[in-house]
Amino acid sequence: MENKKPKIILTGDRPTGKLHVGHYVGSLKRRVELQNSGEFDKIFIMIADAQALTDNADNPAKIRDNIMEVALDYLSVGLDPAKSNIFIQSHVAELTELTFYYMNLVTVSRLQRNPTVKAEIQMRNFETSIPMGFFNYPISQAADITAFKATTVPVGEDQLPMLEQTKEIVHKFNAVYGETLVDPEILLPSNKACLRLPGIDGKAKMSKSLGNCIYLSESEADVKKKVMSMFTDPDHIRIEDPGKLEGNTVFTYLDAFSNEGHFAEYLPEYANLDELKDHYKRGGLGDVKVKKFLNNVLQEELSPIRARRAEYEKNIEGVYEILKKGSEVAAETAAQTLSEVKAAMKINYFDDPAFLEEQIQKFNE
Numbered sequence: 001m002e003n004k005k006p007k008i009i010l011t012g013d014r015p016t017g018k019l020h021v022g023h024y025v026g027s028l029k030r031r032v033e034l035q036n037s038g039e040f041d042k043i044f045i046m047i048a049d050a051q052a053l054t055d056n057a058d059n060p061a062k063i064r065d066n067i068m069e070v071a072l073d074y075l076s077v078g079l080d081p082a083k084s085n086i087f088i089q090s091h092v093a094e095l096t097e098l099t100f101y102y103m104n105l106v107t108v109s110r111l112q113r114n115p116t117v118k119a120e121i122q123m124r125n126f127e128t129s130i131p132m133g134f135f136n137y138p139i140s141q142a143a144d145i146t147a148f149k150a151t152t153v154p155v156g157e158d159q160l161p162m163l164e165q166t167k168e169i170v171h172k173f174n175a176v177y178g179e180t181l182v183d184p185e186i187l188l189p190s191n192k193a194c195l196r197l198p199g200i201d202g203k204a205k206m207s208k209s210l211g212n213c214i215y216l217s218e219s220e221a222d223v224k225k226k227v228m229s230m231f232t233d234p235d236h237i238r239i240e241d242p243g244k245l246e247g248n249t250v251f252t253y254l255d256a257f258s259n260e261g262h263f264a265e266y267l268p269e270y271a272n273l274d275e276l277k278d279h280y281k282r283g284g285l286g287d288v289k290v291k292k293f294l295n296n297v298l299q300e301e302l303s304p305i306r307a308r309r310a311e312y313e314k315n316i317e318g319v320y321e322i323l324k325k326g327s328e329v330a331a332e333t334a335a336q337t338l339s340e341v342k343a344a345m346k347i348n349y350f351d352d353p354a355f356l357e358e359q360i361q362k363f364n365e
């Protein structure tokens with residue numbers, strides 16, 4: 001049989017809060033599809049608690065509290081522990097060791113130019129006092145990806161600079177120490193509306209502190225309440241008024257979530273989203289009707305997730321075992337890569353019989 005390079009996925013999330021519908025369309029849904037495609041030899045899904053601590057050093061309780069929440073979110077969207085290895089980053093010590101070696105291959109000014117890091121430094125008011133661990137997290141992310149020999153990293157577009165940084169580290173490492181690390185590819189969501197789903201207030205980013213998220217674990221009633229309060233077109237006052245689609249959150253969500261089947265089921269007077277949009281632009285279509293439709297669409301997507309979550313919540317010990325086992329498997333995999341890295345760097349003294357021979361000769365000449 002031909003020796004084909006295995007296809008491996010690595011991706012993950014920081015456990016700083018429950019996951020929301022932005023995570024779902026931006027990444028989770030795709031992961032489940034990729035998992036079920038059968039095209040991948042291995043899939044690793046990481047709860048990035050060590051990375052979350054880089055900007056939450058003073059709040060470890062927050063990270064601890066969200067480990068199980070994120071695990072439940074993963075399982076409830078359909079990640080299957082029989083196919084996807086779910087693990088906790090801090091329990092794979094090899095990642096830290098890899099980070100330490102990769103740090104030698106990256107300059108401070110290169111990190112300073114990383115646009116995601118730049119934006120986050122501003123957002124967190126870190127300008128004058130950037131924690132070293134935070135500054136370094138793009139390098140640790142390269143360790144996460146390469147430790148599992150990932151070929152494919154499905155993430156949101158905000159992670160693009162991290163992937164570029166990782167690829168640079170891979171190229172540099174391989175150039176200096178010989179072909180060792182696997183060059184990964186990023187996989188972005190194909191639907192534009194899914195790249196960055198706005199909050200229900202129309203603000204560009206969904207964030208817990210802004211209170212503008214719809215969570216995957218939210219009740220049916222709360223989802224409905226949030227949909228009915230969504231930001232639309234502030235100038236669309238009377239039903240007859242022509243409405244605007246740009247910046248209209250309800251339509252952005254429909255772009256991300258709806259399909260023709262939903263129209264047939266819940267709004268058969270329109271064949272598809274284009275017809276609905278045309279009517280809205282012309283005038284004569286009220287926000288409430290569009291919101292009710294969006295609510296139906298969202299509930300259809302979220303109700304199986306809610307049901308699966310309820311099942312897993314009854315078996316927290318089982319979820320704990322999944323994480324524990326997953327972390328053990330991940331550590332074994334990363335240990336293998338680490339030993340290859342050390343061999344490439346020629347610091348594998350005790351696994352390398354040539355080392356002792358060399359030294360004996362050197363001192364007995």
Ligand code: TRP
Pocket residue numbers: 010011012013014048051141144145153155159
């Ligand atoms: N940075 C990612 C986030 O903010 C989490 C993460 C850590 C990650 N390491 C990764 C994602 C490696 C993909 C690959 O959610």
